[in-house]
Amino acid sequence: MDTIASLFSFITTPVSWVIVQFHTMYGAIFGPDTGWAWGLSIVSLVVLIRICLIPLFVKQIKSTRNMQALQPKMKAIQERYKSDKQRQSEEMMKLYKETGTNPLSSCLPILAQSPFFFALYHVLSAIASGKTIGVIDEPLLASARQAHIFGAPLAAKFMDSPEKVAALNASLTDVRVVTAIMIVMMSASQFFTQRQLMMKNVDLSVKTPYMQQQKMLMYIFPLIFAGMGINFPVGVLVYWLTTNVWTMGQQMYVINQNPTPGSKAQDAYLQRLLKSVTQHAEVRGRRRKNIVKAIVAKGADRNDNERRFFAGLAKAGFAAQPDGSVNKSDSVSVEAEGGAAAKRQQPKRQTKSQRQTAGGQQAGGQPAEKAETSEKSEKSEKSAPSLEKKPESTEKGSKAGSASSGDKPARPSRANSGGQRKGQQRPKHPSSKK
Structure with a gap:
């Protein structure tokens, strides 16, 4: 781990300088040798770094959404060119270029934050070893070694021996209790951050292997950080817990204000x-x-x-x-409500004879019938020859013919029927006047 941290030694001086500046400010409030002054300096360092990484975080969100939308097309390319890996790679790069998607953008915040993380780890390790580093000189080194967070020194680890912890003026029980609580909180915040991303901010209409991979990472990442946390100094745990809480809050804001389409x-x-x-x-x-x-x-x-x-x-x-x-x-x-509203049904227009019949029946105490007739019946009545006026000779001839025959009564004229249609009429009510 020291070899990896030494690769980022070029940034240890800026990181130590930022910590010292924040320590000067908080030391004037809480005292220069307190854990609050040094702990809040580390928290302020995290906040400053994460503010600078907001543009990368925005790119990460866009890249993640584009990757989710491209999963069906990527799967189709893989199935189409599964025997030709080179052509498959070319088609993938062509798809990324056409859509403006960068697969590495989702890793940019973590990659950009890594140098600061390793530089801080290197600074705290030097403090634990009693070595000056960057702008931290002997007086600042002595002040940092005396700083405790809830009884645990900044440079102490969960796996440290009792002798090493005693050299930092602390007890092994306090160190392990504090570090264990911080490791659990760090892993829980990581799990909750990934869970709210999967449960709330994923397009449910697209079922791809990408979702299954993210679900697996939701359970694997907290375990990885828990395993790594036992080898982190308390100061690094403060750094990592703060950045996890920041990420959780930042993602919660994005989910509430700019959610993924379809989620x-x-x-x-x-x-x-x-x-x-x-x-x-x-x-x-x-x-x-x-x-x-x-x-x-x-x-x-x-x-x-x-x-x-x-x-x-x-x-x-x-x-x-x-x-x-x-x-x-x-x-x-x-x-x-389901399309155009149904227009109000207007009553159909009645003929003059129908209105007269309805009025006569109401005047005689007979209930008025509904005078709705279809357009076809109206047309047939208009087209039929008028039977209201007949010559007397015709009427007399018809009467004579009926009298002579004796078996066929004369048909009533249309005038006698009061404008009603031919055929059997509705019987009158017994209470009505004749």
Whole structure:
């Protein structure tokens, strides 16, 4: 480990200088020889490094999402050129170039943080050995060796011998209890960070081997760090625990504010956005408008979460605009109910004879019948020859013919039927007047 740390010796001087500057500030508050002054100096070093690594963290998020989206295409290339490894590699590189994806971007924060980690480990090891390093001279070295965090020296390790721990003015029990608690917290924070990434911020519509690999790493990484933690000094454990907590909080913020499309976190975010739009009748904030704008631009390529969001907007009577804003629209709520709303059914127009018949029946105490008839019957009535007016000769001839025959009664004229259709009429109610 000393050989690996010595490779990063070029950065030990800047790291030790930053720690000393923070120690000067905190030493004026808590005292120069206290564990709070040296412990907070290490925590401040972590915060400073992680702030500088935020641009790399953003690239890591984009690269991880692009890799998740490319998994089906990568699998297809592997199956197509499984017998030709060179062609497979060329197609993979072509796919990365076309999509602007860098597979190494997901490792950039860890790679960029590694020199600082090994430099800090080298500084704390020198303090434990009683050697000056970087800008830490003899007075600072003596102050650092006296600093304890809950009874454990900064340079003590879980596996140190009782004699070495006694040389640092501490007990082996205190060192092992403090280091064990910190190792458990470090592993738990690593596990929770990976778990919330897998459970909330992964596109569930894409089932690829990449998800299985991430799930395996969720259980393997904490065990690896737990095994390495027993050989870390207390100061390094403070550094690693702080960076894990920072990563967990940073990722939690990203999941809540900029979730992966198609994930559970995106569904929860869009539901919160829908509630805000419904309450305020507008999209508040530039970032939210950019998200709505991006969803509108997708068109038919929207996922299930985004379609549910648009359906909720439509049901509330809002329409999303290409610039990310929303407008109030009454017609949109109609479409949200399942298409165009059914128009109000207007009663069909009745003929004059039907209105007269209905009025006469109501006046006589007879209940009015429903005067709805189809268009075909109306047309047939109009096209049929009028039977209301007949010549007297015709009527007399028909009466004479019926009298002579004696078996066929005369048919009632249309005028006598009151404009009703031919055929058997509905019997009158017994209570009605004749």
